[in-house]
Every structure is written in structure tokens, then in C-alpha cells.
Amino acid sequence: MSAIKLEMRPLTPALQQKACDELNEVPERLAADISTLRAWLRQQPHLSARQSDQFLLNFLRGCKFSLEKAKRKLDQYYTLRTTLPDLNQHGFVDDQRLRAIIRLGVTLYLPLPLLEDGPCIMLMRPGKYDPKAFNMTDLLRVSFLLQDIYLISNDNLIIGGFMQIGDFEGFSMAHLLQMSPSLMKRFSLYVEEGMPMRIKNSHFFNTGAIFEKLFATVKLLLPAKMVERFQVHNTFDSLCAAVPKKYLPKDYGGENGSIEETIAKTEQLVLEYREYLLDEKNYGVDEKCRIGGPNNLETEYGLDGSFRKLNVEGHKSKAKHIMSNIRPLTPELAKRAQEELGEVPERIDADIQQLRDWIVKQPHLNARTDDQFLVAFLRGCKYSVEKAKQKLDNYYAMRGAVPELYKDRFVNDAAIDILRSSVYLPLPKPIAPDGPRIHLSRYGVFDTNKYSLSDIIKVRTMLGDIQFRDDDNAMVMGFMEVIDFKGVGPGHIFLFNAVLVKKLAVLGDKAWPYRPKGFHFINVNSACEKIMSLAKSMMSDKIKKRFHVHANYESLYKHIPKECLPAEYGGSNGTIVAGVKEWENKLLSYKEYFEEDAKYGTNEKLRRGRPFNSESLFGIEGSFRKLDID
Template sequence: MTSIRHLCPSLEIKAQKELNEVPSRVSSDIQALRDWLKKQPHLKSVNPSNQWLIGFLRGNKFSLERSKGKLEMYYTLRTVLPEIYQNRDPFDSKIQDILQMGHYLPLKITETDDACRVCVARFNDTATKHHILDVIKVCFMINEIMLLEDDNYTIAGINTLVDLEGAGINLFIQWTPAIAKKVLTSVEKAYPLRLKGCHILRTPPGFETAYSIVKSFLSEKFKQRFFVYTKMNESVYNAFSRKVLPQEYGGENATSIQELIDHWKAKVESYREWFLLEDEQRSDETSRLGEPKTSSSLFGVEGSFRKLEVDIIYYYLYFLNSQIEIRIKMPQMEIRPLLPILKEKARKEINEEPDRIVPDISAIREWLEKQPHLKSVNPSDQWIVSFLRGNKYSLERTKSKLDMYYTLRTLLPEIFCNRNPFDPIVQGILKLGIFLPLTTLEREDSRRVTLNRLNAVESSNNRLIDVFKVVFMIIEILILEDDKFVIAGEDLVVDLDGVGIRTFSQFTPTVAKQTAAISEKALPVRLKSSHLLHTSTAFESVYSMFRMLISEKWKKRFNVYSRNLEAMYDVIPRTILPKEYGGMCGTIEELTDYWKIKVESYSEWFFREEMVRSDEALRPAQAKTTSDLFGVEGSFRKLDVD
């Protein structure tokens, strides 16, 4: 493979053992990423080197899908975070000044040929001469050089020593929740960084305040790699070999801090042409297939953090004066702002009153805290407000659906457990593109159209119950992300072309009742219409059974077509449909790729949610069982056979 450095023998072995690198597959893996990039209309300016791409592959253990996810996030952040990723000329006077201060210094030598790279981050009070984001910008510039040049960094990983000696209030005041979230999203979700450890040294009074903000945005895996020391001690030297540390840190390396500063200043300057060329390599959000990404959609509303930012200053000063322990509670109110047209629809159709949202969310939280069987449940504000909206702000109906949702997560493990997006079964279903919410709307307040291609199930070996698992995974993402889906509702298109006995025979009364209960009684889904396409004779039996299990309100929203789709176009315009359905907006393949990456990006969320469910042993009333909710399965056996 051209343009890729050869590895030393020990690093080559480590890459194969720890990162799943197969030398004979490197070329085809890189080509697969290039082919994928070419299909992304919003990434048409992106044409990275082979060395850059293999850095992402190694940082993601050669998972093509995770590599795509991080590449997509990296180039997206280059657009939505210009304060970090643009104007990166090394000879800019501000950047020159920051380089001369030596805030971020990767050390030159490693303990062994295949050891991780040690970096020293020196965030003393001189870091406040410039805005913290300018300092972070330079740190990221150096990281990108390492990604291009340093095989120890990309394969063995990075072990960072963060020195806070002399850091004070001026530094911590700048480290707001909004900035922390942006920086940590870049580190964890955009860069192919193999963080082996982050050791924070010589922490000053009040450090815990800023540290609690950092930890709130980290995954559990990253949290376990952070260590805090008040001073240099033997524990530090257990993590870092004295052989590689400079003498200023009690090490034996003859290279001084000043020599490291001079080295990295010259190195960054030598990359001037690369940084200038890279300035235009970023996502074009106007060409994205789905909704354009913005700083608000990725990081929430910065205004929701303002009170906490004031509190940080107040509590820090209070701490310095009184020397008592403080704890800061993160704000609970983290909800996306609505477009004006959606805000009006929410007011008219679902009784949303902006000044009631906070007390209504608080009321739901207080109710949850009083439910002993829901002690593991602590949903986000966005999740709660979606349930409120889906129930037109009826607190009682919202409580009922939340209780049912977390109960079904216990009683229906075949649907709600083992939801790892990278599980081979889930991957296979995602690649088929069976359930695809369309990414385009007719208007800003239109309903979200979802396409359920059950015909893709017939030709596969997947169980229908596993398909429903993936469908509900995508619906949960919509509940978290899509205000149009939650407020305006859903128009469901079900394609039954070619669906026969293999699929219909799996849609037993038991499965039908379970999925109907999830859709109608557990999730806050506002189904406005359902359009069944390409129906067959065999379909009628299954459809009549399903209608017995849904409410009259839902029955009225089902529309059946045989082959003539013109009537459907009166409800769902061609302009938003994919070409395969007579539409004018993209293809099924593009939608499949989009939703596969989207579901994979939620792997941490699904992992955390695995244990969030009801504990029926602690329910105050009688414990719920599948028999209570769905009847005795034996009573369905004759109908199953029929």
C-alpha cells in the first residue's frame, strides 16, 4: 500500500494482536473508506491521505463502521466548531505565542519500541493569556501531526500527564460545560485516540468543580482511565517510566522542557502548508442527506448552561474564602429549542406551554423517584419531554407509558436486551435497510415519514422478532433526536411486496400483541397514518388478526393499497420519497447507510440502557408478567397453526 509507513516488527505484532490489523487487508479496507467517502454528498471536499485513513482504522480496531462514524464526526466538527478547527496557520501570532508556552508536549522517546506515547500537558495559569479554545486548537493541531507521523501514538496509544501546578480561577472560569462538551466530543468521538491513561497532577483548590464537569461528558470507559494526584509521588512513576520523563518531572530523559517546546514549535510550523490545505476539508452541511448538523443539535443549547457557569465562579470564590467541600449539581434542563413553526404546533396540538415544561419534567422525576421498581431509571430531560409530548402533556398518561415501557424492557428481553449495534445479527438487519425514516420533510412542521420494507425480511434468514428489535432501536433514536417525529407525528409506509408465508408465519398472535403493546402503550409514538403497499392474499389473515389488537383510533389510520400507489402520493408527496418508490429524494442505499451509521453512533447509549428497566420484585403491587400483559400463550396456539 503506497503512502503508508512500514512498522517496526514489535509494533506490527501489536497492531495485529490488539487492533485486528491484517496486512493483506489494509489496502482493501482503505479503499472501502474511500468508496464510502465518495458516496457522502456532504463530504465531497474530503480526500485524506492513506496514512490518515489507516490512523482512523487503527484507532477503531479496523472496524469499518466505527471508522466511518469517527471520520464523519471529525469533518462535521471541522464545520460546526470553527473556533477550534479553522484559522490554523502556525505563523498566526496567537498560535505562535501558545506554541512558545509549550502547553502540550509529546515526549520524543518511548520506553520500548512498541510502548505508548507519553504527552505532557502543562495547563498552568499562563494558559489563560489566551482563550482556552485557542490553546485547545493548538493541542489538536499537534495531535493531528502525531496521527500522521507517530505509529506508537496510533497503535500503542497515548498516556497523558496533565500538570495543573499554578492553575487558578482564570483557567477554571473558562472551562464551562459548553466548552467541555465540545472538547470532549472531539477527543472521544471524532479523533481515533487510544487513550491509555490521563493522569492529572498537582491539582489546585477548586479543581473538583471543573473535574465534575469533565466527567459528566465522558463515557464510562474513559472515566476509568482518569487518575488524580495532588503532588508528584511514586504512584505517578508507576504510571510513567522515569526513563522517558524529562528531568523537570523527576525523569532521566536529557531532553528538557525548553528543548521539547522548540522541537514542537518547529514541527508545527513545518506543517503550515498541510494545515492551510486542510482548512477547506470539512463537511458541507447544506448537502447532507439528513438534517444539517449544527452546534446546537450536537451540543445542546449553550444558554441552558449559563446558570451553571455563573455558579462555578460563585462556588469557586466561595471555596477559596471558606475552604469547605462543595458539590455542584448539573442542571436538569437540557432540551433542544424548537423551530417557531414547531413550537406553535406543539402549543396547538399537544398542549405544550413553555413555562410549564420544567415543572412537568420535575413532576415526572419526582414520581419516578417514588417508584421502588424503577430505581434504575434516570432518563434525560429530552426523553421525558418526548413522553410528555407523545401524551399531550397528560402527566398520568405519561407516567403510565413510562411504567409500561420500562416494564416491557424487563418482560420482553428478546426485543429489549442485547441491543449492541455491532452485534452480527443487528448489523445484518441494519445492512438490509428494513426500517428507514426518511431524512427529508415537505415542510419544517411536517410529519416524519418512515419506510418499513418488510419485503427485505422475506429474502433473508433473520427472525422477525430480531427485526422488530432493530425497528424499536431506531424509533428510540427518533424519540431522542427528532422533534418532528415526536410533535408532528409519524406517517408509516409498509412495503409488503414479495412478503410470503416465511414472514407472515412468524407474525404470530403473541408477537403481534407484544409489538402492538410497545407501539401503542409504551412508546410516545403519534402514528398519524399507516400505508400498506403491495398487499397479497396471504396478508389479509395477518391484517385481520393485527386489527383485533389495536385501538379504534389506530384502526382508522390504516390504509391498504394493492399496486396503485397514486392514492398514497396524495398523502406522502413524491418529493420526499426515495427513487425506488417513485420519488425524487435519494436512494434506499443512501438511507440504509445513513441509518446504519446513526444506530452505531448510539452504541454507548444502548449499552448504558441495557440495565435500565423495571425490577418486578420491588413493584409495590403484584409483579407484572408476560401472562398478565399478553395472556397465556397457549391460548394462541390454535390460531398460530391456522
């Protein structure tokens, strides 16, 4: 009987010897062991896994050829990935942020292992990225993708394990405050329990007081076996005593390639494995189909832990709690968030995770799940998780129901041109440090021959999405809007129709996570009064009470102080030209964000229960074009 030919790489003699000596590998039994593991996989209704020879062999090697351990490890590998929805997004391979982070050299696998049969060496430099440009989720996504590549392509990693070297030069409080304890714990647990590779040891140098605070807390959360392998070096010589200098990059005086060369090779490797990574979306677990019932990850792995009680002494804000990966609020806004929204700092991690877990279980919903995005919906719903679920579902369902506002929502010449017209502008300063943001709408300034009202509102939704992520005043305290009807003529009025106004009313009330505090109308003529009458008829009673028509500016100033308005309105809140320029730069910086955003939404065919559509969401037909304008 001829031997079965396996599709796998041959090992070097040194690695083959080590596999036999330390991993219990018997070359003659490989085909039988792989076949046994593959047969078991096919009997698991909940598990959709890769089944190539090389992939399965790596799990056998990672478990020293214990078939039972390999089965459990494979199951854990896919199960634990479900706890990392922010990271388990292989479409990130096409995101420009991935290439930008790789080019910073934050996470790099060095070309040469430690000895011919030794571990792969991974260099981490977390102080090399700008916390204002990237967040910890972005960095961990890159690590996640690189691990998937090296899992299938690097034999030293599988047989010899891997060694981490962490250079914390430049690591600051801004970096530390981005650390999401819950996310980091899940990621570390996934590496330890789910990946078929062994961490040999971790070496940290160029550490300072900020690192020490992080390290002291990390040790409380990670498995004891992993912590025992941590070594902190006070000097570079101490590091070189543990890791021979020649195995370090040339930039550190070693012989293991240069940082620049390694970055270039990493970029090329990502391109080579692009299709492999994109194909990863086809694999995972369906707990509803698991024999014996779903796994309870919280019970089995204790995933509810966090750094909630981390006390970073010596920092000027005396922060007692590091939240998930969200910006810390100013003291004034933090106080208002607790008093008016019911925000409990110690519970934010759990509330975000509860919302994220719900999203993962919705077959129809493909949503962003990063912390900053989710906390916006929690704050907008005053921490009612159930209301936040409904609003988030509506937010994405609207994309299919209102295609005129969400289709082709890209940062292009038209969007920039509309922004430059200053038809809509969030002003730079809120009404107070702990007050709402001020919006200015001027519907009489855009060219009705070039753009429709849908075009205008589409750009407004883009600015709103940026505010959801960036504007803490708007998300905690809501917004006040000044609507100036100066210049509005028949051409503008003709663009308003009942259907669009109704959709906009529902969108603002049921889908957007920030709260309107008041709408203040100025320069209102008789035709504009009819627009207002129509708009009010579509609003809830609560919103109607927030409509205010001002006969003059003095009346407006009683609600919004004069100094809170732009210079063009007699105030000192910047100029419209400067505000437009600031928002133009911000919108351009979100170009890739909106390109990526096109992939999110709902698939109503997969929704449990009645699908959402325009009729169920809005229930209105009609046009404002038939309105008689005297």
C-alpha cells in the same frame, strides 16, 4: 493509653501549619473529632455515608472543625446529590464519553497548586467540545466524578480551597443553548453547600458577547458570596496579574505542566479510583427514614429557579427562553408543539423536573433522566405528566416482559445486516417542515433463514430509541408508515404469531412516546390480508381507524404525496440505499449508548403494588403459525 492510629495522609509542613492556623485543626484531637462525627452518622437512619477517617476528616477541615457544621455539610452533601440524578451516576466512569471529554481537556485540575499551601487550580475550557457530539450533562458528569476523586485525594483542595480559571475561547451560541439553567443551579448549589471545599475565586478570560449574556444571568442565580469571587479579564495580562503566569499550563506560557500531560494524568487517576467511584452507589439518603420528616429541598434551597426568562439579544432566533438541555425546535414545530401538544415553553423546565423527581422516588425503576429523553415522553403524552409517568414506566417494564425484543440489543454485525436489508427505514424528509416523519417497512426483503421477526423488530426498536432523542418531527408530529408487502411469502407469514403481534401493539400504544398518524398498506395479497386482520384485532379502535389499504400507488399518493416517497417509489425523498447508509452511520454512532442502555429497566420485586409481567401487560396466548394460509 495509646493513641488511635488514623488512616489518613500526613500533610506537608506548610499545609499542616495552614490547617492549624486557618482551620482550627488540633492534631491531638483529630481522633476524637472523627469519632464524634462517625458516632453521629450511625444515629441517622436516613443517611448512608462513607465513614473512612480521611473522608470524615475532609468534612471537618472543610467546616473549620465545627462539628455541627460538619454534620450539616455531610447531610447536605448526600441530600443535594439526590437533586442531581443525571450527574450522580458513577457508572459513567466506564463510559467512553468520559474518556473522550477528558481527552478534550474541558475540565482539568492542574498538577501544581497556587503556592505550596495554596489552592488547587482547576482549568475549564467549555469551548473545546463539540456540542453536536456531547451535551452539558456529559460535561457536568465528568466534573462531578473528578470532584469526588479530588475530594478524597487532594489536600490542597481541602485546606487551601480551589481556584477556577475559565478559558472561553471558542464558546459559541451552540454551547450556550445547551446550558440547562436548572441543572447548573443545582450543580453550583451542590458545590457551594454540599462539598467540603472552599471556592477561593474564579477567573474568566477570552470572553465575548455570548459569555456576557450567560454571565449576566448566572449572577442572578448563584449565591452572592460565590458571585463576589468572579473576575472577568479583558486581556491575558490582566489574568496573569491575578494568577502568576508560572502557575498556568505550558500551553499558556506557564510552567504548570502541559495540557497533554495533565490529560494523561487525569485519565490515569480515573482508572486508579474506578472502584471507589463505582462503590459510591451504595451511599445516599432515604428521606422516608429521616427523623422529623423528609427535607423539602424546593423550600429550603429554592431549587425551582431557572434561566427561563433569559433573553439572548442579537442571536438570529431572538430566543427569549432557553429550555433545559434540549434542542430548540424549529419555529414551525415550536408552533405546532404549543398548539397541538399543549407545550408551554416557560413550563418545560418544571415539567421535566417533576417527571425526573417522580422517577427518583420509584424504587423499582432505573431510567434515563436526561432532559432530551424526558421531554420526548412529555411531548408524546401531550404534557400530561401522569400519562408520561405511566408510559415511561411501561417503556422500561417492557424490557423484562418482551425479552425477545430487548435482550442483547447491541449495535453488532447482525443489527447492521438487518438495517442494510432495508426492511425498515425512516425517510430523510418529513411530509412537511411541521409534519410527521415517514417510515417505510418492507417485510418481504429480509432473509427468513437468517433472522426471525423478533430480530427485525429489535432493530426497529433501536432506530425508534434514536428517533426519540434526535427526531423532533417524529416526537412533535408523530409518524406515518408505509408498509409494502411486496415479496412477503409463506416463510415470512410463518414468522408472525399472535403473541408477538399483541406485544408489538401494546408496545407501540402504551410504551413508545411517539404517535402513529396512519398506516398505509400497499401490495397486499390474500395471505397478507390475514396478517392485517390479526394486527387490527390487537389494536385499539383509535389505531384501527388509521389503517389504510391501497390498491395502487395513486391511491397512496392521495395520503402521502409522491415527492415524499423514495425514488424507488417514484418520489424525491432520497433513495433507499442512501437512507440505509445514513442510518447505518447513525446507528454506529450510538454503539456505546446501547451498551450503556442495557443497565436500565425495572426490578419488579421492588415495585409498589402488583408487579408487571407478560400476562398483566398482554394477557394473550396463542400462535399465528396455526393460521390456515390457502
